[in-house]
Amino acid sequence: MSEVRTLIVDDSSVMRKIVERSLRQAGLDTMVVHEAGSGTEGLALLKENQVDLILSDINMPSMDGLEFLRQLREQNLAPGVPVVMITTESSEEHVKQAILAGAQGYIRKPFTAEQVKERVLPLLNVA
């Protein structure tokens, strides 16, 4: 498949690396990765770069993942780009909040590369 431009938003640099590695294991080995340590940084990156996929943590300091998602939609940044939330929060209420805010997918930490593949590839039409 062609190169997938991906934005990973997480305040943990270790988690960003793990998410990137999982995506590569899932078959996205030629992707270009942009990393952001906060929702604010993620929004700034999206003003300068086009992406095909966004993965974001929810529980982050300053601007959390849900607010990042709301701002993304309000500012009409990355229209039509699938957003997948990756988080330790797993209740139905949290999933509902993410979907209402505009997320297309939800992955609970801890996760396997296989789960990332199952949740992300269908959104890129490469399942």
Place this chain on the structure above:
Amino acid sequence: MAVSLRESLQLVSDPKNLDASVEEVFTMMLGIACERDSEPLVTKAESVTAVVGFGGLLSGACLFKSGSSTAIKIAAAMTGMEFAEVDDTVKDGIGEICNMLAGAWKSKVPDLAANCGLSIPAVITGREYHLHVQAPEFKLVHVFRFDGASFEVTIICDGLQ
């Protein structure tokens, strides 16, 4: 109807939930199989402690504690990198392990998962420090080992509604 966790105290404080959470996080994220250790954790040199707070219907914290060599080993397994000391990346990795342990633990009880939030992880390094919580509702302290390394995971509940 208002949700109460007090009626589910036995379920919330079930020690099996903590063991299952450790197994889930270490197997899925690190490919490491851990075993429960009956001996208490001994950290002679510098130790690393990560704390994630619980707030909501349950207040308290999840703590992960290990010696620096174990913390380095875990961070190396997470990142595929080598570390000579407990640097910011190691601390970041241990904070995330604690975050996932806290999330996995609360997810074992649906009412807890839905009504209890997690704080951002904090990581403490140093020697010979002790944690004291006055009269907690319950406290679980489990020690685990893998590949010659050991660590301790503690769940402290100091308030339950």
